[in-house]
Amino acid sequence: MEILAHRIPEVLPAAMSVAGCRHHFPLLRQWVNGKPLVYLDNAATSQKPQVVIDAMMRYYESENSNIHRGVHTLSEKATQAYESVRGKVAHFLNAASEREIIFVRGTTEAINLVAFSYGRKALGPGDEVLISALEHHSNIVPWQIACEERGAKLRVVPMDDRGELIQEEYAKLLTSRTKLVALTHVSNALGTVNPVREMIAEAHRHGIPVLIDGAQGVPHMPVDVRALDADFYAFSAHKMFGPTGVGILYGKAELLESMPPYQGGGDMIKSVTFEKTTYSDLPHKFEAGTPNIGGGIGLGAAIDYLNALDMKAVMAHEHDLLVYATEQLGGIEAVRIIGTAPRKAGVISFVMEGIHPHDIGTILDAEGIAIRTGHHCAQPVMQRYGLPATARVSFAFYNTKEEVDALVKGLHRVKEVLG
Amino acid sequence: MSAVNELYQEVILDHNRSPRNCRPMPDATKSVEGFNPLCGDHYTVHVKMRENVLADVSFEGAGCAISKASASVMSSEVKGKTKEEAERLFRDFHDLVTGKVDADEGFERYGRLAAFAGVSEFPARVKCASLAWHTLHAALTSDDPRVTTE
Numbered sequence: 001m002e003i004l005a006h007r008i009p010e011v012l013p014a015a016m017s018v019a020g021c022r023h024h025f026p027l028l029r030q031w032v033n034g035k036p037l038v039y040l041d042n043a044a045t046s047q048k049p050q051v052v053i054d055a056m057m058r059y060y061e062s063e064n065s066n067i068h069r070g071v072h073t074l075s076e077k078a079t080q081a082y083e084s085v086r087g088k089v090a091h092f093l094n095a096a097s098e099r100e101i102i103f104v105r106g107t108t109e110a111i112n113l114v115a116f117s118y119g120r121k122a123l124g125p126g127d128e129v130l131i132s133a134l135e136h137h138s139n140i141v142p143w144q145i146a147c148e149e150r151g152a153k154l155r156v157v158p159m160d161d162r163g164e165l166i167q168e169e170y171a172k173l174l175t176s177r178t179k180l181v182a183l184t185h186v187s188n189a190l191g192t193v194n195p196v197r198e199m200i201a202e203a204h205r206h207g208i209p210v211l212i213d214g215a216q217g218v219p220h221m222p223v224d225v226r227a228l229d230a231d232f233y234a235f236s237a238h239k240m241f242g243p244t245g246v247g248i249l250y251g252k253a254e255l256l257e258s259m260p261p262y263q264g265g266g267d268m269i270k271s272v273t274f275e276k277t278t279y280s281d282l283p284h285k286f287e288a289g290t291p292n293i294g295g296g297i298g299l300g301a302a303i304d305y306l307n308a309l310d311m312k313a314v315m316a317h318e319h320d321l322l323v324y325a326t327e328q329l330g331g332i333e334a335v336r337i338i339g340t341a342p343r344k345a346g347v348i349s350f351v352m353e354g355i356h357p358h359d360i361g362t363i364l365d366a367e368g369i370a371i372r373t374g375h376h377c378a379q380p381v382m383q384r385y386g387l388p389a390t391a392r393v394s395f396a397f398y399n400t401k402e403e404v405d406a407l408v409k410g411l412h413r414v415k416e417v418l419g
Numbered sequence: 420m421s422a423v424n425e426l427y428q429e430v431i432l433d434h435n436r437s438p439r440n441c442r443p444m445p446d447a448t449k450s451v452e453g454f455n456p457l458c459g460d461h462y463t464v465h466v467k468m469r470e471n472v473l474a475d476v477s478f479e480g481a482g483c484a485i486s487k488a489s490a491s492v493m494s495s496e497v498k499g500k501t502k503e504e505a506e507r508l509f510r511d512f513h514d515l516v517t518g519k520v521d522a523d524e525g526f527e528r529y530g531r532l533a534a535f536a537g538v539s540e541f542p543a544r545v546k547c548a549s550l551a552w553h554t555l556h557a558a559l560t561s562d563d564p565r566v567t568t569e
Contacts, residue, residue: 033422356483358458359427362541366423374458388459388481417427418435418484 018317021309022398024049035368038403038410043188043347043394044372045238046219048302052242055301056294066290068267082293085300086283089248092303093233094224099282100256102249103291107215108138110234110249111182113286114211115142117259118180118232125151128177130208132157132165133384134187134194137377139213143182152179159384163190163339170199174206181210185217189378189392190339191322191347197228204229209255215239219396220318220345222311225250237295241396242302246295249286256282263288314397318346321395325404332411334419338390346395349376352411355418357391363417367410425537426544427484430492435484440477440494447475453554455546455568460486464494464554471501476555483547485538490551492531502559508532509552515539516548 022028025047030037039047059081065074067082090098104110119142123129129143133156140154147154155178157170174181181203186193200210209231217223219240225233232255236247251259261268261279265288270278279285325348329335334353352360361373372392375382382388393407444450444465452463460482467475476494481487493512497505512532514520518539526533538548546568557566 358460358483358544358547359485362426362544363423366421382459388461417423418432 018310018313018397021049022400024051024305025398026050026053028398032368032370033366038367038369038406040393040395040399040403040407041370041372042219042396042399043216043239043376043392045244046241046396047398048241048243048298049305051305052298052301056243056298059294059297064294067293068284078293081300082291082296085296085303088300088303089250092223092307093248093250094226095250096226097253100250100253102251102256102283102286103296104234104247104249104286105245105292106236106238106247107213107234108142108236110232110247111139111211111213112142113249113262114180114182114232114234114251115146117262117286118209118255119143119146120150121258121260122179123147123150123152126177127152127179128155128175129153130155130157130170130173130178130181132170132183132194133159134163134165134184134190134192134381135182135378136184136188136213136215137379139182139184139211140380153177156380157183159192162341163187163192163381164341165192165194165199167195167199171202174203174208176206178203178206178208181208182213183210184213184215185223186220186345186347187339187378187381188216188347189376189381189390190341190349191344191394192339192341193343193345195343196230200229200231216345216347221315231255237299237302240302241305243292243295243298246292246299248299253282256286261285261288265289267291309397317397318395321399321401321404322346322348324401325393325395325407328404328408329411332408332415334415335411338385338387346399347392348394349390349392351387351390352414355414357389359418360391360411360414363414364407364410367406367413369407369410371407422537422540426541428534428537430531430534431484431488434488434491438478438487438491440498441479441491442477443479444475444477447477449558451554451558451563452565453480453550453557453567454565455482455486455550457569458483458547460547460550462486462490462551462554464490464551464558466555466558468502471503473497473500473502473505478551482550483544485535485544485547486550489535489548492534493551493555496531497555505555505559509556512552513549516545 027047063077065078067079086098086101089101157165159165203210211232212230214233214235218235233250238244268280268288338349357373374389447465448468450465462478462480465477476498478490516538526536
């Protein structure tokens with residue numbers, strides 16, 4: 001298969017050592033404000049390995065063409081390249097079938113798709129959608145809109161001071177009125193890893209389907225949607241070393257089949273007359289219009305890259321970084337870490353006594369250190385702690401302890417300037 | 420001096436640590452809320468107008484060092500000025516923080532506002548610096564009780 005052969009990125013060793021991976025990311029070599037870049041904003045977006053950049057460049061240089069409609073050679077090449085990614089994603093998530101993999105713009109669109117397709121069908125007056133206190137705005141607002149439209153109610157699983165969801169309250173909130181549970185796998189603001197497998201099982205005991213926002217999950221741990229028994233699982237390519245503008249909605253086939261289309265247009269139809277349109281089968285029913293073909297191909301390369309990594313080593317390394325950074329930051333007087341759940345991904349939110357997070361961000365930036373400051377699109381989480389904003393560092397496997405040391409030094413500089 | 424030290428000048432640090440005119444004003448003739456939805460900076464600017472003069476100006480709220488110092492310096496600078504003079508200062512301030520003033524000309528004529536010239540090197544912080552000013556501008560020119568930077 002000459003066509004597909006070059007789609008596979010340059011040969012990667014079966015299990016790459018984590019330490020050796022940093023040089024696969026060209027952006028990380030740069031200097032910012034006269035200092036070597038320390039990129040600690042991975043929960044916002046991750047950097048891209050050369051193989052992802054190359055795969056997209058190759059597509060635009062030699063294969064760019066519209067898919068699913070041309071009989072010419074380029075169109076066939078592009079269609080094959082793009083559709084082969086669907087198979088990679090299905091395998092990556094251990095989905096039962098490629099039909100369960102819907103290409104979308106990102107996690108936000110995936111959740112909107114479910115809210116407006118499934119939500120419109122399933123929700124009625126008095127029904128409830130259950131989300132959690134840890135959600136990103138993208139797993140709050142679509143449900144608010146859908147609930148308002150259908151006369152349904154949004155309910156929220158509360159969390160404790162450590163940033164863990166209170167499971168007893170969750171169990172109480174699952175009732176015959178609950179039509180869907182939507183939960184984040186990993187909190188983007190605090191790093192809490194939710195026990196989604198157990199929570200899904202609990203919802204299923206009441207016959208309630210569950211959507212998992214996996215935007216912060218897939219970059220950090222293997223995800224098996226069948227082991228989790230998730231009904232829907234959403235994620236974005238750009239947080240898992242792929243490009244922006246493309247993401248995936250996984251949905252169980254029987255659920256997706258029961259749902260009306262989300263958007264109408266080309267590519268999602270079998271036939272159109274002015275009297276009646278017949279929709280395509282899964283997955284194309286939910287993919288109106290020309291998709292982000294180059295982005296999809298980039299996602300495929302990112303999955304190949306992740307598959308070549310030893311995920312156990314990745315998780316161990318990120319955990320080491322989290323433990324080390326938590327100790328180091330905890331040792332700085334005036335620093336208070338927000339979110340101290342026992343199970344956390346590589347995210348540390350913190351505040352400094354008397355210093356606003358934006359000032360922390362500006363001074364660290366002058367040291368070449370990129371972190372996120374603000375409400376992290378999770379204002380209810382901030383409100384829970386009575387804070388307008390926090391500073392947040394978030395790790396990827398390419399980060400190092402030396403970078404944590406640079407961060408600590410940078411925070412001392414913050415104290416020096418503003419203390 | 421590094422860009423960061425240029426930004427966090429002594430005037431700014433001082434006004435951040437001990438902000439002036441940071442108090443409620445029960446007899447204000449106009450109070451407007453200013454809000455930066457991106458970072459959560461949130462101030463209410465109170466004005467007491469006597470004829471065409473800003474007889475008293477104060478603010479309440481919370482935000483970063485730049486926004487707080489800016490609100491504090493602003494309240495001190497515009498107090499006692501006419502509405503037109505206050506609006507002219509707003510334009511001067513805006514020119515300063517957006518880098519429209521030639522550094523070679525010097526910033527002397529801007530008085531205490533000159534402390535904010537370093538902001539122009541930090542585009543992400545221009546909104547922090549101008550939030551209180553935009554809020555005052557709204558208090559002087561519009562009926563809107565709430566403004567945002569977005």
